[in-house]
Amino acid sequence: MNFGRILVLSLNVFREVVRDRILYIIGFYALIVVASMRLLPEFAAATEDKMLPDFALAFMSGLGVIVAIFIGTSLVNKEIEKRTILMLIAKPISRSEFIAGKFLGLSAVLTVLVLAMTAIMLGCLQIAKVSYSVQAITIALIFLLLQLCLIAAVAITLGVFTSSLLATALTFGIYLMGSITQDLLKLGNISRNPVIERITQAIYLILPDLSRLDFKNEAVYGLQALPSSMTLVANAGYGIFYSVMLLSLAILLISKREF
Template identity: 45%
Template sequence: MGRTLTTSLGRILAIASNVFRETVREQVLYLTLLFTFVLIAAILAIPEFSAEGAPRMIVDSGMAAIEVVSLIVAMFVGTNLVNKELEKRTIFVLIAKPMSRAEFILGKHLGISAVIATLVSIMTAIFIALMAIRKIPLPTDAILIANFFTFWQIMLVAAIAVLFGTFSSSLVAALLTLASYLVGNFSRDLLLLGEISKNASFQNVTRFLYLVLPDLSRANLKNEAVYGILPSIFDLFNNGVYIFSYALLVLAIAILIFSRRQF
């Protein structure tokens, strides 16, 4: 059993490595240059409009840009991972090999997650370096933790993108992924809206939607991190486990759907 597990893990890592190389070859990492230009533009332009609150606004802009760039990659690369194999007909070669469809899906997600982790790491390093050059005060530890949770959030979004990519076109999957991201960031507000309402039926509906939809706000620590404020270690751990567990559930559904597809 140990040998079988090792062999399976080897196949997953092989697929992930291939996804990483292909994505880098497609010059996705050049998005870090776009991030750099946007951040420099923000550093130069924001003080012209608000000198007093400029440092905080620059930090907010930089952290938001890291999330947006990562989201773009998850949406457009993640949703195309399965469809690209179908278009190139390489899926027939892969499925013909001693490889399960579960290994295929897990490898694809692991590969895109590695790309996102690399992007977030590079952009975070650029962000901290530019803040140091401009002598903008930065709670570095809080920023690093917040950006790790940004990666964790986008990792879940990438799993959702892979899920939608298993049964729809890349464009439709990208739109559904974006909708999931937007709804996921406001699902807690939806729950609060239900609690404010005095309608029991509406409250039940909002509670059900909150349980079903991902609560991505658990991984959104940007606003607090700017002031060096973070949740407790216990809350960070719980939120991290929640995101990871939801990603596993999404991948399990993706594997189930993909295993039923006929090629």
């Protein structure tokens, strides 16, 4: 792989997405969080110090997932549908560089989006005089970014061999199922039914366990709620490995396609 060509591709993706959509999303996030800062005390004044960061982090996660899915599924698919991929791969750009560039560009977009929304959230917490743990929130945001990058890898992989609409629906389904895989595994164990246990175990092994990258609740309740450093490292490694595996699959699939 030539990292110079990958960097050029990723910069093109970053410029295109930032120019078209990201500023509106950041503005929308700021509007909703500022409104919640005003409205939440009316409903739960006693728990405002927990509800405001909890809502801000959850809303940040939701917007990030939407961006990762809708942009990720179209990044490769629109190049295929418009036949512009023919011009790209006709140049000295390999298909693996093409996938890597698209993924890194979208990851850069997600990073900027999370950083901008984090600045807005922390500003609102300061104005509302809500106490929070900087370290716990930082850890939660790092893992949120890993989760979004993993979802982006899923979206790009599905976008290689399906239509944008189907890839979007499938990625949303994987996101929803991946968020509850541990619960499904526990449900299978409780059922005492060998068939159900095997099905839930297969789902757990195949789908990404997104709960391993979700520390929003821990960020709200501080450092004492966080797992050990070894668990954090293991979970981060899991997210990175799963993303690399998906991108490798996307490269394999696009290498088999004839354009």
